[in-house]
Amino acid sequence: MHTGGETALLQSDNMDLHILDHRLRVISISKSGLVNFTHPLIKLIFLRNRTRCKFFSLTETPENYTVVLDEEGFKELQPSEHLKIESSIWLPLNVVSNGNASSSSQAVGVTKIAKSVIAPLAQQHVSVFMLSTYQTDFILVREKDLAVVITTLEEEFNIYKEVGGESVPMHCQDVSNGLQKNGKEAIQPTVHPVLIPQNQFCVMSLDPDTLPSIATTLIDVLFYSSSPKGDAQSSPSQDMDCIKFFSFSLIDGYISLVMDTEAQRQFPADLLFTSSSGELWRMVRIGGQPLGFDECGIVAQISQPLADSDISAYYISTFSFDHALVPEEDIMSVKDMLQYQRKEQATS
Amino acid sequence: MHTGGETALLQSDNMDLHILDHRLRVISISKSGLVNFTHPLIKLIFLRNRTRCKFFSLTETPENYTVVLDEEGFKELQPSEHLKIESSIWLPLNVVSNGNASSSSQAVGVTKIAKSVIAPLAQQHVSVFMLSTYQTDFILVREKDLAVVITTLEEEFNIYKEVGGESVPMHCQDVSNGLQKNGKEAIQPTVHPVLIPQNQFCVMSLDPDTLPSIATTLIDVLFYSSSPKGDAQSSPSQDMDCIKFFSFSLIDGYISLVMDTEAQRQFPADLLFTSSSGELWRMVRIGGQPLGFDECGIVAQISQPLADSDISAYYISTFSFDHALVPEEDIMSVKDMLQYQRKEQATS
Numbered sequence: 001m002h003t004g005g006e007t008a009l010l011q012s013d014n015m016d017l018h019i020l021d022h023r024l025r026v027i028s029i030s031k032s033g034l035v036n037f038t039h040p041l042i043k044l045i046f047l048r049n050r051t052r053c054k055f056f057s058l059t060e061t062p063e064n065y066t067v068v069l070d071e072e073g074f075k076e077l078q079p080s081e082h083l084k085i086e087s088s089i090w091l092p093l094n095v096v097s098n099g100n101a102s103s104s105s106q107a108v109g110v111t112k113i114a115k116s117v118i119a120p121l122a123q124q125h126v127s128v129f130m131l132s133t134y135q136t137d138f139i140l141v142r143e144k145d146l147a148v149v150i151t152t153l154e155e156e157f158n159i160y161k162e163v164g165g166e167s168v169p170m171h172c173q174d175v176s177n178g179l180q181k182n183g184k185e186a187i188q189p190t191v192h193p194v195l196i197p198q199n200q201f202c203v204m205s206l207d208p209d210t211l212p213s214i215a216t217t218l219i220d221v222l223f224y225s226s227s228p229k230g231d232a233q234s235s236p237s238q239d240m241d242c243i244k245f246f247s248f249s250l251i252d253g254y255i256s257l258v259m260d261t262e263a264q265r266q267f268p269a270d271l272l273f274t275s276s277s278g279e280l281w282r283m284v285r286i287g288g289q290p291l292g293f294d295e296c297g298i299v300a301q302i303s304q305p306l307a308d309s310d311i312s313a314y315y316i317s318t319f320s321f322d323h324a325l326v327p328e329e330d331i332m333s334v335k336d337m338l339q340y341q342r343k344e345q346a347t348s
Numbered sequence: 349m350h351t352g353g354e355t356a357l358l359q360s361d362n363m364d365l366h367i368l369d370h371r372l373r374v375i376s377i378s379k380s381g382l383v384n385f386t387h388p389l390i391k392l393i394f395l396r397n398r399t400r401c402k403f404f405s406l407t408e409t410p411e412n413y414t415v416v417l418d419e420e421g422f423k424e425l426q427p428s429e430h431l432k433i434e435s436s437i438w439l440p441l442n443v444v445s446n447g448n449a450s451s452s453s454q455a456v457g458v459t460k461i462a463k464s465v466i467a468p469l470a471q472q473h474v475s476v477f478m479l480s481t482y483q484t485d486f487i488l489v490r491e492k493d494l495a496v497v498i499t500t501l502e503e504e505f506n507i508y509k510e511v512g513g514e515s516v517p518m519h520c521q522d523v524s525n526g527l528q529k530n531g532k533e534a535i536q537p538t539v540h541p542v543l544i545p546q547n548q549f550c551v552m553s554l555d556p557d558t559l560p561s562i563a564t565t566l567i568d569v570l571f572y573s574s575s576p577k578g579d580a581q582s583s584p585s586q587d588m589d590c591i592k593f594f595s596f597s598l599i600d601g602y603i604s605l606v607m608d609t610e611a612q613r614q615f616p617a618d619l620l621f622t623s624s625s626g627e628l629w630r631m632v633r634i635g636g637q638p639l640g641f642d643e644c645g646i647v648a649q650i651s652q653p654l655a656d657s658d659i660s661a662y663y664i665s666t667f668s669f670d671h672a673l674v675p676e677e678d679i680m681s682v683k684d685m686l687q688y689q690r691k692e693q694a695t696s
Contacts, residue, residue, distance in 0.1 A: 035387040042386065043572060046564045050572055212564040216394045219563075224391060224398055 015116070016096045017157035018167065022055040022070045024140060026086040026129060026293070028319035029065040031226065033082020038223055040076035044069065045222075045250060046215055048208075051076065055092070057131055057249035058222065059258075059318050063290075066318035068131060068140070068249075084319065086293055090129060090140040093117075093149070095157070107307070110137055110299065110315040110324070114307035116156045122300035124152045130299050130322070132314035133249050133256035134205040134274075140317075191301060191345045193288040194338055197243035199260035200280040201325055203314055204272040206255045217267050221246060221259070243283065245323065247316055258316065258325070281314065281325040284334060290320035298322055305337045363464070364444045365505035366515065370403040370418045372488060374434040374477060374641070376667035377413040379574065381430020386571055388424040392417065393570075393598060394563055396556075399424065403440070405479055405597035406570065407606075407666050411638075414666035416479060416488070416597075432667065434641055438477060438488040441465075441497070443505070455655075458485055458647065458663040458672070462655035464504045470648035472500045478647050478670070480662035481597050481604035482553040482622075488665075539649060539693045541636040542686055545591035547608035548628040549673055551662055552620040554603045565615050569594060569607070591633065593671065595664055606664065606673070629662065629673035632682060638668035646670055653685045 029037055044056045053073030059066045067077075068090075077083060095113050109132055110118065117139060121128055126148055129140040141149050150159055150170060160167040206214065225246075247258040257272065261280065264272070284302065291298060299315060302324050306313050311334065314325040326334050377385055392404045401421030407414045415425075416438075425431060443461050457480055458466065465487060469476055474496055477488040489497050498507055498518060508515040554562065573594075595606040605620065609628065612620070632650065639646060647663060650672050654661050659682065662673040674682050 036384065038390065039383040039386040039571060042390070042567060047568055047572060050568070213561065215563040215567075216560040219390060220395055220398070223387060224395060 015157055017117070017153055017159045018094045018096060019146070019159065019161045019170065020055075020092045020094055020138075021162040021164065022092055023143065024055060024068055024070055024090040024092060025074045026088075026090060026140075026319065027067045027069075027074075027077070028084045029067060030082040031064060033080060034065060034223060036080060036082060037077060040078075041067075041223075042219065044073050044076060045218070045248065046211065054253075055251050057133075057247065057251065059247040059316060060222065060225075060244060061318050061321065061323075062244045063320050064318075066320075068129075086319075088293070089143040091143050091146060092131070092138040092140050094136055094138060107310045107312040109313045110303045111306050111311060111313050113137065113139070114300070114303035117153060118300045118303050120152050120156070121149065122297040124148050125296045126152070127294055127296050128299055129293070129317045130315040131249070132203075132316055132325075133251065133254070134203050135251075135254045135256060137315070138251075190295070191342050192286050192291070192298065194302075195243070195285040196331065196335060197245075197283055197285065198241040199243060199245070199262070199283065200328060201245070201258060201260050201283060202264055202274055202278075202280060203325065204257045204259070204264075204274045206257065206272055208250075208253055208255055210271050211255065213271055214267055218248070221263055221266060222248065225263075243285065245283065258314070280328045282328050282331040284324045284326065284338070286322040286324065287320070291322060301341070302338070305341065306334070309333065309337065363505055365465070365501055365507045366442045366444060367494070367507065367509045367518065368403075368440045368442055368486075369510040369512065370440055371491065372403060372416055372418055372438040372440060373422045374436075374438060374488075374667065375415045375417075375422075375425070376432045377415060378430040379412060381428060382413060382571060384428060384430060385425060388426075389415075389571075390567065392421050392424060393566070393596065394559065402601075403599050405481075405595065405599065407595040407664060408570065408573075408592060409666050409669065409671075410592045411668050412666075414668075416477075434667070436641070437491040439491050439494060440479070440486040440488050442484055442486060455658045455660040457661045458651045459654050459659060459661050461485065461487070462648070462651035465501060466648045466651050468500050468504070469497065470645040472496050473644045474500070475642055475644050476647055477641070477665045478663040479597070480551075480664055480673075481599065481602070482551050483599075483602050483604060485663065486599075538643070539690050540634050540639070540646065542650075543591075543633040544679065544683060545593075545631055545633065546589040547591060547593070547610070547631065548676060549593070549606060549608050549631060550612055550622055550626075550628060551673065552605045552607070552612075552622045554605065554620055556598070556601055556603055558619050559603065562615055562619055566596070569611055569614060570596065573611075591631065593631065606662070628676045630676050630679040632672045632674060632679075632686070634670040634672065635668070639670060649689070650686070653689065654682070657681065657685065 041058065043050055044053050051072065053070055053076070055068070055070040056073050057068040095117060110130060118128065121141070126141055126145045131138040131140060153159065154171065159170045161170045242260070245258070245260065246263055249256045286298060286302060299322065303313065303315065306326065311326055311330045316323045389406065391398055392401050399420065401418055401424070403416070403418040404421050405416040443465060458478060466476065469489070474489055474493045479486040479488060501507065502519065507518045509518045590608070593606070593608065594611055597604045634646060634650060647670065651661065651663065654674065659674055659678045664671045
């Protein structure tokens with residue numbers, strides 16, 4: 001068991017796991033219901049003076065909008081037939097490299113935490129909801145699973161709980177009253193069908209002070225892209241091989257945007273920035289049927305083989321499906337890998 | 349009777365009256381219902397590519413929001429208990445100086461048209477709805493009154509109807525089938541009580557291309573100013589002597605904003621512009637009880653004495669009350685004038 005302070009010097013190749021100070025809800029808004037939520041959503045996205053919400057994410061997929069937000073934000077949304085609310089409180093975890101991490105991997109995203117976080121939690125039947133952003137990867141776990149999470153991960157990590165801006169070291173006995181890891185081997189998880197749409201995606205950020213400059217474009221893309229334009233031009237994204245996917249998050253003052261290159265062209269080129277390599281990403285959408293929130297091991301199913309091949313990946317869970325983004329140049333090998341995985345399971 | 353062409357040269361001190369090519373509806377949205385209309389209203393204000401609406405005006409008053417918009421815009425608003433719709437179609441008229449107008453008056457706004465338009469229409473029992481903007485003064489009349497309007501005004505004006513971008517000269521026989529002016533003397537109109545709030549107002553404009561730059565501020569002011577701010581600072585406008593009044597219009601590509609100096613401070617100083625004199629205006633709000641749409645002579649009641657004194661005035665009708673704006677330095681004499689008018693009526 002690790003403590004902070006003096007021993008930290010001896011553990012510079014270890015990483016810290018922070019349990020952030022947000023209690024989150026995961027909801028979906030139906031496509032046709034979005035108009036009824038324009039008022040609160042615009043407030044949460046653009047009017048920081050008018051809300052205490054500090055964790056907000058909105059992702060459009062073909063089936064609905066997924067909103068992840070803290071309780072302050074959740075209060076803004078009126079109950080409606082268009083709203084589905086996952087009943088749990090979710091806590092975001094965040095892995096932070098503790099000094100000079102000695103990992104040889106150059107990969108980023110879930111790949112870096114596949115073996116240390118994702119796989120162990122899947123083995124302990126802890127369901128996770130992933131939210132990768134430009135800045136980091138949030139691993140959301142249910143508040144009720146926190147004891148198991150800490151017990152499972154404290155061998156690998158120094159665990160801290162953020163409380164009012166302070167990082168407080170945490171140990172299993174702080175939450176568990178002696179609860180043990182359940183130690184069961186994970187049941188072989190279902191291998192879900194995947195879809196690989198043709199769009200190229202970018203993962204971008206923006207100085208929060210310049211958010212007003214892109215407000216009308218962002219509002220247009222988020223709230224009006226399903227309605228026809230005056231000039232009624234047909235859009236290439238209506239191609240059946242492409243997928244509607246747009247994600248915006250504003251978390252602790254940091255903005256992250258995931259959009260395809262077609263949406264990107266609508267924004268002024270000089271305000272959004274991406275990593276220096278300017279990489280484009282392809283999507284692997286996981287699930288033939290809506291996945292639900294209880295099945296474990298879905299993230300592990302794809303992040304494990306990516307980690308084995310050291311392929312970077314962003315991962316965004318939504319209300320119905322999961323989405324991994326992998327570098328464009330790796331999409332063929334990822335595809336082969338997933339086909340192999342399916343065959344393996346079929347014959348096992 | 350005037351015709352265009354050759355005789356126009358002889359009538360250079362006359363003015364043209366244009367019947368604009370918009371068929372307008374006048375509606376009100378309740379304060380609590382605005383959240384339900386945020387989606388269509390933001391579209392009409394900011395997303396010109398997504399709508400064919402060419403005439404849009406939104407005015408917030410203490411009691412409700414008044415929206416004046418053409419039929420393309422009206423289609424965007426779903427019926428709701430929060431919406432009140434005046435049943436008529438209204439047509440906007442616009443007076444244009446025809447060459448070197450020889451009027452000695454330096455006054456602007458309704459004052460310039462008080463004697464030539466407002467008074468004659470009141471005498472003919474034509475109800476008008478006024479909408480002054482930074483650029484011009486729209487006189488809205490009911491479509492069903494058009495024949496009377498033309499018959500009444502064609503002695504003073506060359507009348508044109510805008511049809512698909514063309515100005516077509518119009519005469520009484522074009523619309524009336526020989527309808528005569530009714531020639532009745534107007535009944536002495538009710539002199540309504542007036543309120544003179546303490547706020548100072550400015551009448552401003554904005555290059556439409558820079559509208560996106562003020563989008564978040566404008567959205568904040570229009571849609572969120574009634575909800576408390578995060579920092580819960582008390583606002584001077586909650587002073588009982590001030591009035592909530594904010595008007596935005598986007599008409600044929602021109603933007604006009606009427607706001608008090610407190611609202612103005614929220615906008616970047618370099619984007620909004622006003623006339624070179626940078627005048628401030630005070631408001632005269634007309635009506636103790638909601639005025640309705642049928643009473644005639646309300647605009648005349650105030651614009652006549654202003655014209656007699658050559659005092660400029662903007663005039664904005666809303667669903668419930670009328671509002672005149674007069675130069676700050678003239679407010680005392682306007683006040684005296686209106687008091688005198690009330691006394692006159694009381695003794696007559």
